[in-house]
Amino acid sequence: MRCEVVAIGTELLLGQIIDTNSSWIGEQLAMAGIDSHFQTKVGDNLQRIIGSIELALSRSDAVICCGGLGPTQDDITREAIASVMGVGMERHDDIAARIRHIFESRGRVMADNNLRQADVPIGASTIPDQPGTAPGLICPIGDKVLYAVPGVPYEMHAMMNGTILPDLKRRAGLSSVIASRTLRTWGHSESRLAELLAPHIDALEASGNPTIAFLASGIEGIKVRITAKAADEAGVAALIAEEEARVREVLGHYVFGIDDQTMESVVLDHLRKRGETLAIAEVTSGGIASQRLSALDGDGVVFRGGLVASAGSVRERVLGVPAAKVGTREAAAALASAVRAHFGTDIGLATTGEHDLGRIAGTNAGTTYLGIAIGDEVKVEEVRLPGDRKRVREFSVISLLNSLRLRLELDSWAPQRDF
Amino acid sequence: MRCEVVAIGTELLLGQIIDTNSSWIGEQLAMAGIDSHFQTKVGDNLQRIIGSIELALSRSDAVICCGGLGPTQDDITREAIASVMGVGMERHDDIAARIRHIFESRGRVMADNNLRQADVPIGASTIPDQPGTAPGLICPIGDKVLYAVPGVPYEMHAMMNGTILPDLKRRAGLSSVIASRTLRTWGHSESRLAELLAPHIDALEASGNPTIAFLASGIEGIKVRITAKAADEAGVAALIAEEEARVREVLGHYVFGIDDQTMESVVLDHLRKRGETLAIAEVTSGGIASQRLSALDGDGVVFRGGLVASAGSVRERVLGVPAAKVGTREAAAALASAVRAHFGTDIGLATTGEHDLGRIAGTNAGTTYLGIAIGDEVKVEEVRLPGDRKRVREFSVISLLNSLRLRLELDSWAPQRDF
Numbered sequence: 001m002r003c004e005v006v007a008i009g010t011e012l013l014l015g016q017i018i019d020t021n022s023s024w025i026g027e028q029l030a031m032a033g034i035d036s037h038f039q040t041k042v043g044d045n046l047q048r049i050i051g052s053i054e055l056a057l058s059r060s061d062a063v064i065c066c067g068g069l070g071p072t073q074d075d076i077t078r079e080a081i082a083s084v085m086g087v088g089m090e091r092h093d094d095i096a097a098r099i100r101h102i103f104e105s106r107g108r109v110m111a112d113n114n115l116r117q118a119d120v121p122i123g124a125s126t127i128p129d130q131p132g133t134a135p136g137l138i139c140p141i142g143d144k145v146l147y148a149v150p151g152v153p154y155e156m157h158a159m160m161n162g163t164i165l166p167d168l169k170r171r172a173g174l175s176s177v178i179a180s181r182t183l184r185t186w187g188h189s190e191s192r193l194a195e196l197l198a199p200h201i202d203a204l205e206a207s208g209n210p211t212i213a214f215l216a217s218g219i220e221g222i223k224v225r226i227t228a229k230a231a232d233e234a235g236v237a238a239l240i241a242e243e244e245a246r247v248r249e250v251l252g253h254y255v256f257g258i259d260d261q262t263m264e265s266v267v268l269d270h271l272r273k274r275g276e277t278l279a280i281a282e283v284t285s286g287g288i289a290s291q292r293l294s295a296l297d298g299d300g301v302v303f304r305g306g307l308v309a310s311a312g313s314v315r316e317r318v319l320g321v322p323a324a325k326v327g328t329r330e331a332a333a334a335l336a337s338a339v340r341a342h343f344g345t346d347i348g349l350a351t352t353g354e355h356d357l358g359r360i361a362g363t364n365a366g367t368t369y370l371g372i373a374i375g376d377e378v379k380v381e382e383v384r385l386p387g388d389r390k391r392v393r394e395f396s397v398i399s400l401l402n403s404l405r406l407r408l409e410l411d412s413w414a415p416q417r418d419f
Numbered sequence: 420m421r422c423e424v425v426a427i428g429t430e431l432l433l434g435q436i437i438d439t440n441s442s443w444i445g446e447q448l449a450m451a452g453i454d455s456h457f458q459t460k461v462g463d464n465l466q467r468i469i470g471s472i473e474l475a476l477s478r479s480d481a482v483i484c485c486g487g488l489g490p491t492q493d494d495i496t497r498e499a500i501a502s503v504m505g506v507g508m509e510r511h512d513d514i515a516a517r518i519r520h521i522f523e524s525r526g527r528v529m530a531d532n533n534l535r536q537a538d539v540p541i542g543a544s545t546i547p548d549q550p551g552t553a554p555g556l557i558c559p560i561g562d563k564v565l566y567a568v569p570g571v572p573y574e575m576h577a578m579m580n581g582t583i584l585p586d587l588k589r590r591a592g593l594s595s596v597i598a599s600r601t602l603r604t605w606g607h608s609e610s611r612l613a614e615l616l617a618p619h620i621d622a623l624e625a626s627g628n629p630t631i632a633f634l635a636s637g638i639e640g641i642k643v644r645i646t647a648k649a650a651d652e653a654g655v656a657a658l659i660a661e662e663e664a665r666v667r668e669v670l671g672h673y674v675f676g677i678d679d680q681t682m683e684s685v686v687l688d689h690l691r692k693r694g695e696t697l698a699i700a701e702v703t704s705g706g707i708a709s710q711r712l713s714a715l716d717g718d719g720v721v722f723r724g725g726l727v728a729s730a731g732s733v734r735e736r737v738l739g740v741p742a743a744k745v746g747t748r749e750a751a752a753a754l755a756s757a758v759r760a761h762f763g764t765d766i767g768l769a770t771t772g773e774h775d776l777g778r779i780a781g782t783n784a785g786t787t788y789l790g791i792a793i794g795d796e797v798k799v800e801e802v803r804l805p806g807d808r809k810r811v812r813e814f815s816v817i818s819l820l821n822s823l824r825l826r827l828e829l830d831s832w833a834p835q836r837d838f
Contacts, residue, residue, distance in 0.1 A: 013455050015446030016634065020437055022460070027434030036432050037467055039460040041441070048456055055474075191490045191530045214491070215435050225435070279733075286713025287706040290727035294705025295809070298775070300730030305737075307726055308709035311719030314698075314762055318724075343733055356717070384525050388573070390714065 001172030002035045002060040006052050008068040008077050009151060010043035021066045021156055032165050033178045033229060034062075044068065049080040053146065057084070061144055062168060064160075067151030069134040071114040077148055081139055082121035084146070089119045092135075095126065099133050129162035131155045138167070145171070179236045180227040182215075183247055184257045186402045190216045193224065196250055210243045219394040221256070221263070256405060263401045264292045270408045271302045271347070279343035280306045281319060281335040283326060284351040284368055289397040304343045309335070318342065327356045329369050332380045336371030348373040349404065351396045355389065368392065370400040372407065379403075379413055420591030421454045421479040425471050427487040427496050428570060429462035440485045440575055450646075451584050452597045463487060468499040472565065476503070480563055481587060483579075486570030488553040490533040496567055500558055501540035503565070508538045511554075514545065518552050548581035550574045557586070564590065598655045599646040600663055601634075603676045605821050609635045612643065615669055629662045638813040640675070640682070675824060682820045683711045689827045690721045690766070698762035699725045700738060700754040702745060703770040703787055708816040723762045728754070737761065746775045748788050751799045755790030767792040768823065770815045774808065787811065789819040791826065798822075798832055 005022045012019050022039045029036045037060070042052045049068070056063040068077030082089050095118035103110035117134050120126060127136030127149070136159040137148040147164050149156045185193065193214060194201075201212050210228035217223055224247060228239035248255055257266045271278055280289050290306030297303045309315045312323025315331075319338035325331040331352050340348025353368035370381045381403050385395040407413055424441045431438050441458045448455045457478070461471040468487070475482040487496030501508050515537035522529035536553050539545060546555030546568070555578040556567040566583050568575045604612065612633060613620075620631050629647035636642055643666060647658035667674055676685045690697055699708050709725030716722040728734045731742025738757035744750040750771050759767025772787035789800045800822050804814040826832055 012442070013445045013458060014449045015442040015444070016632075018437065018439055018442045023431070023434035023437045025434070026432045030433045037462060037464070038471070039432060041458040043456060045456070052457070189527070189530075191532055194491050195530050195532075213430070213433075213435075214493075215430055223435075277730075282709075282713075286717060287709030287711075287725055287727070290701075290706030290725075291710050292706075294701075294727055294729050295812070298705060298729060298808070300728075300733065304730040305726065305728050305733040306706055306709075307724065308706070308713055309719075309724050310713050310717060311696075311723040311762075314719065314724040317763060318761065342737065343730075344736060386525060389717070393714070 001062070001168065001174070002037060003029055003062040003064060003168060004036055004056045004060045005039045006049075006056055006063060006065045007039065007041045007151075008044065008049055008065060009041075010045075010074075012041045012067075013043050021151060021153060024153070024157070025064055025066065025160065028160055028165055029168075030227075031178055031180070032169055033174050033176060034168055034172060036060075044074045044076060046076050046080055046083070049077065050083050053080060053084050057141060057144055057146065062171070063144075063146045064164065065146065065148045066156060069117065069136075069148060069150045071111070071117050071133070073113070075116070078116075078119055078121065078137075081124070081137065081146060081148060085121050085123060085139060085141060087122040090122050091115070091118050092120050092126070093118075095120070095135055098130075102133055127159045127163045129158045131158045136163070138163075176229050176231055177233055177236045178227065178229045179233075179240060180225055181240050181244055182259050183224040183226070183244065183251070183255045184221050184259075184261060185224060185251060185254045186221040186256050186263065186398065187254045188222065188251075190214055190222050193222055193251070193254075197224070197247065200246060200250065210239055212243075212247070219391075219398050221398070224251070224255075253406060253409060256402065262292075262296075263398050263405065264289075265296055267401050267405050267408070268293065268297055268302050270405065274408070276302070276346040277304050278302055278347045278349065279304050279339050279345040280349040280351075281315075281339035281371075282306055282308045282351055283310070283315070283331075283335070283356050284353045284396045285393050285400075286310060288393055289349070289351070289400065292397065304345050307339055307342065327352055327354045327369075329380050329382065332369035332371035333373075333378045334371075336373035336380075337378055340373045346374070347404070349400055351400055353392070353396070355392060368396050368399070370396065370403055372400070372404055374407070379407070420481070420587065420593070421456060422448055422481040422483060422587060423455055423475045423479040424458045425468075425475050425482060425484045426458065426460045426570075427463065427468055427484060428460075429464075429493070431460045431486070432462050440570060440572060443572070443576070444483055444485065444579065447579055447584055448587075450597060450599060451588055452593050452595065452648075453587055453591060463493045463495060465495050465499055465502070468496065469502050472499060472503050476560060476563055476565065481590070482563075482565045483583065484565065484567045485575060488536065488555075488567060488569045490530070490536055490552070492532075494535070497535075497538055497540060497556075500543070500556065500565060500567060504540050504542060504558055504560060506541040509541050510534070510537050511539050511545070512537075514539070514554055517549075521552055546578045546582045548577040550577045555582070557582075595648050595650060596652055596655045597646065597648050598652075598659060599644055600659050601678050602643040602645070602663065602666055602670070602674045603640050603678075603680060604643060604670060604673045605640040605675050605682065605817065606673050607641065607670075609633055609641050612641055612670070616643070616666065619665060619669065629658055631662075631666070638810070638817050640817070643670070643674075672825060672828060675821065681711070681715075682817050682824065683708075684715055686820050686824050686827070687712065687716055687721050689824065693827070695721070695765040696723050697721055697766045697768065698723050698758050698764040699768040699770075700734075700758035701725055701727045701770055702729070702734070702750075702754070702775050703772045703815045704812050704819075705729060707812055708768070708770070708819065711816065723764050726758055726761065746771055746773050746788075748799050748801065751788035751790035752792075752797045753790075755792040755799075756797055759792045765793070766823070768819055770819055772811070772815070774811060787815050787818070789815065789822055791819070791823055793826070798826075 230236040293303040335350035350371035649655035712722040754769035769790035
């Protein structure tokens with residue numbers, strides 16, 4: 001069973017709206033075990049919409065059209081579908097009454113063009129779920145099917161979940177369950193991960209179940225997604241657990257979390273369990289670490305606070321670290337210790353680097369020093385981070401938190417590896 | 420001149436990544452006066468990529484392929500293009516050397532498959548802008564042209580701006596100049612802005628030049644974009660200047676900046692001119708203000724530093740503000756004054772609110788207090804911000820900076836208006 005998506009709207013082509021609908025639909029189709037090979041965006045032009053639908057129907061068993069079901073003259077998806085079906089339109093009185101009622105119940109006057117939404121291509125049926133004024137459509141075309149849903153996300157979601165996905169699975173005769181788990185990694189490049197897992201992935205290819213995919217996500221690290229299919233929930237859970245164990249055996253502590261976990265959520269969880277508290281002095285990262293940690297721990301139970309020490313005079317005045325020392329290994333150690341004392345926490349962290357000498361040395365690149373003070377033990381890790389200033393700032397935070405994570409998990413200092 | 424976009428990557432179809440690249444490219448094409456009728460997403464499948472490129476070339480004069488230029492076996496855009504061109508590939512030694520150098524300069528070992536990025540279809544040339552390891556490609560195909568760019572946004576942006584857009588405009592022989600200016604506003608809702616500018620927009624509709632569009636951008640405020648067309652740069656500049664003056668007359672100080680200016684860049688510019696310095700105590704905003712300000716002033720010339728005071732004990736210990744007072748008007752005033760003294764700056768700012776009592780009062784909503792201390796003058800503004808915790812955190816920063824901006828620009832305290 002193949003299904004593709006045609007997203008309709010000139011505003012999508014102009015970049016005024018980002019087409020998150022197709023992405024969401026694509027994810028649902030994948031999770032339902034339905035193949036999807038193409039997604040198309042087309043503007044509000046009748047001939048081009050018709051052409052896109054016909055092309056999609058020629059190469060897939062089902063097509064989902066998203067958008068263009070509104071009341072204005074620009075909304076011509078209904079007309080395009082009628083043309084593809086080779087039929088006229090008929091007004092459904094029950095839909096017209098429903099639309100009238102929605103306006104009346106909001107105390108609003110209904111403009112007549114709203115009744116266009118009650119026009120349905122002859123032979124099409126409407127989708128029962130209808131959270132807004134626009135009805136969705138189910139249109140049989142030969143032995144294939146075309147669905148039309150509004151572009152308003154919550155209306156589209158309701159129709160997809162309530163009607164279209166179950167209908168597609170029924171048509172496909174799918175009885176199997178698909179699930180996935182994402183292992184989140186930090187420290188290896190995508191090509192290095194691919195190399196490490198290559199023998200394993202080759203072995204999987206014979207069965208095609210489970211599958212493994214890589215997803216480079218910038219400062220969120222590189223995700224390794226395991227997807228499996230089985231007859232029931234228990235079967236798919238077993239397949240994924242088995243596969244996860246094998247991947248973890250290869251990647252070890254490069255895996256920092258799963259699914260929705262982030263580097264900061266993992267670090268905070270570790271510290272919460274240990275009953276320890278954290279503070280940070282940010283020079284390189286300028287508040288990014290504080291912002292990420294406080295988002296998950298706003299009450300300051302673990303993350304007591306951060307000091308963004310942009311000016312040398314502040315580092316000297318508040319933390320007693322000589323301004324001239326910024327951007328050195330010694331400064332990272334001194335800042336981590338000083339911020340720990342300043343906030344009275346168990347652990348103190350710090351980011352600083354050669355790039356913080358920007359105005360002095362005229363450089364924005366160079367080595368970054370990540371300081372970690374745990375009790376009286378102070379460790380400084382030296383890393384070279386890729387990219388522009390913005391990326392160096394962000395990478396410094398994740399690298400630092402990863403160093404702390406490794407220290408907490410392994411109870412010894414493990415170096416960062418390649419990025 | 421018609422140009423369409425083919426975005427390549429199975430992860431796009433699976434919804435693991437949202438295709439913001441095509442949207443961005445679509446916007447740039449529109450602004451350059453180049454028509455774009457279709458955008459296609461296709462997975463990492465050679466035949467389907469070839470088919471999508473051929474279809475796009477059949478209906479447009481130029482095609483931009485985005486993604487699939489990486490080093491792994493999944494990255495097959497190069498091979499697909501060579502097939503469409505009917506040529507083989509050759510390895511460019513200069514690119515190979517460059518890739519080797521990038522790895523070496525980061526002290527990393529290069530996996531051999533990275534050299535795949537140095538393979539170029541015969542007859543194609545490479546795009547000079549190359550911020551990452553993947554070179555972009557310019558491929559002549561008959562009298563048409565195909566560009567290939569990496570899916571990494573900042574690499575793609577550099578190639579689009581540096582090479583592809585100028586090349587497309589040259590090929591299109593575009594003689595009229597299109598330009599736009601964005602007026603950035605804060606304080607009015609989109610519907611209120613539309614209401615205020617309605618008579619003016621109605622008057623513009625007759626000529627259709629210039630045009631005005633609204634773009635709601637969350638914590639970046641609401642953008643009012645003026646777009647104009649004329650025979651030359653001088654003509655278009657005059658049209659835009661005239662229109663900008665008219666819009667500003669209606670919106671006054673609700674306009675905080677233009678184009679790439681942000682609320683923080685405007686505030687920093689004001690303070691730089693005045694030779695004044697700034698510090699902030701962040702409770703509600705947890706580091707977001709520090710991060711935004713330090714991104715533009717990392718050396719701390721104006722923004723001396725920030726204190727993220729998540730824990731009550733930190734506020735008491737470091738700033739001497741009683742923990743019990745958090746989330747009140749008095750706390751906002753005390754924090755702004757104390758952080759000003761702590762960092763030794765001209766101006767002290769603070770964010771706190773009822774939601775900071777989350778654990779105590781069981782609420783995440785409520786009034787936010789924004790403190791501003793200028794010398795011995797202390798002002799607290801009370802705002803009710805919409806949305807969940809994440810949005811309240813972000814809105815508190817922009818509201819606070821906007822209050823400071825109005826104070827600096829008007830030399831008196833102007834209240835925030837509707838949100």
